[in-house]
Amino acid sequence: MIEKLLLKLRARDAVSDAEAAALRSLIGEVREFPARHTVIRKGEALDQSLLLLDGMMCRYKDLRNGRRQISALHVAGDFLDLHSFTLKRLDHDVMSLTPTRVGIAPHARLRQITEELPHLTRLLWFSTNLDAAMHREWELSLGQRTAVARAAHLLCELHLRLDVVGLARPQGFDLAINQTELAECMGITAVHMNRVLKELRELGLATVRNKEVVIHDLDGLKRLAEFDPTYLYLRQQPL
Amino acid sequence: MPRFYFHIHNGNGFARDDEGTDAPDRAAAEALATKGIRSIVAEEALGGMIDLTGRVEIRDAEGHLLTTVRFAEAFELRTSG
Numbered sequence: 001m002i003e004k005l006l007l008k009l010r011a012r013d014a015v016s017d018a019e020a021a022a023l024r025s026l027i028g029e030v031r032e033f034p035a036r037h038t039v040i041r042k043g044e045a046l047d048q049s050l051l052l053l054d055g056m057m058c059r060y061k062d063l064r065n066g067r068r069q070i071s072a073l074h075v076a077g078d079f080l081d082l083h084s085f086t087l088k089r090l091d092h093d094v095m096s097l098t099p100t101r102v103g104i105a106p107h108a109r110l111r112q113i114t115e116e117l118p119h120l121t122r123l124l125w126f127s128t129n130l131d132a133a134m135h136r137e138w139e140l141s142l143g144q145r146t147a148v149a150r151a152a153h154l155l156c157e158l159h160l161r162l163d164v165v166g167l168a169r170p171q172g173f174d175l176a177i178n179q180t181e182l183a184e185c186m187g188i189t190a191v192h193m194n195r196v197l198k199e200l201r202e203l204g205l206a207t208v209r210n211k212e213v214v215i216h217d218l219d220g221l222k223r224l225a226e227f228d229p230t231y232l233y234l235r236q237q238p239l
Numbered sequence: 240m241p242r243f244y245f246h247i248h249n250g251n252g253f254a255r256d257d258e259g260t261d262a263p264d265r266a267a268a269e270a271l272a273t274k275g276i277r278s279i280v281a282e283e284a285l286g287g288m289i290d291l292t293g294r295v296e297i298r299d300a301e302g303h304l305l306t307t308v309r310f311a312e313a314f315e316l317r318t319s320g
Binding site for chain 1: 245247251252254255256257258260271272274275276277278279282285286295
């Protein structure tokens with residue numbers, strides 16, 4: 001059940017059998033959600049964190065006029081709100097983009113890990129730091145990259161993150177989110193997104209269609225995006 | 240909610256919308272087209288070029304043309320003081 005999480009953590013540091021067992025017993029209950037369901041509402045009191053087991057989710061914030069900014073996408077193996085362990089309520093919502101399965105990690109058990117397993121605690125700390133690194137890269141995209149480079153960057157990032165947990169193909173990956181949601185990741189409109197995807201296709205880089213991304217030229221996509229995966233910290237480093 | 244398809248014709252050629260977007264009614268679909276045009280032109284303006292010669296065709300699921308929003312209609316233009 002926590003295999004994707006283990007793949008994600010072990011891409012960065014060793015996880016002992018005892019630590020893996022602790023992560024397994026961390027998950028008390030598994031819940032399923034349909035696509036487009038708000039799983040955590042901003043401001044509600046939380047005494048558990050959620051681990052995404054299957055599917056895709058996002059973090060978002062919105063304005064009163066309905067304009068929504070998706071600030072992060074989550075793939076299987078990601079904690080959706082490990083930060084709620086210390087924050088106790090979120091400043092953003094968490095929504096499923098596809099049908100999803102989620103493992104529930106009670107904060108009381110997380111607290112036990114912090115008291116008994118210092119190395120595993122550091123791994124979980126790393127994981128929230130990694131979230132922050134991805135947010136910074138997202139900020140760079142939103143503030144400085146052109147829309148087409150922004151889209152290219154997101155595809156490069158998702159391809160690599162999904163590859164870490166065994167869900168990517170050399171030439172692409174499944175992406176069951178719609179044009180509006182993709183646009184909300186990029187801070188543009190769905191109509192503009194259509195034009196951006198057409199540009200990626202015409203440049204011979206990637207085709208996004210029918211819930212699938214087909215990458216035609218990964219190196220070209222990375223060049224356009226100025227994709228430097230350093231911020232994903234995919235190297236073995238004893239914590 | 241009905242689904243609308245927003246096909247873009249402009250200086251960059253034709254971008255066909257295969258997926259469509261749900262909207263409550265045609266007026267809401269026109270508002271989406273207007274926002275989309277503004278978003279595209281804003282991005283192009285950053286590159287130093289403004290091309291208002293394009294149009295967005297809004298079609299229904301059967302491919303019938305419902306209405307056309309021209310890029311120029313999405314803006315109030317002031318070019319002299």
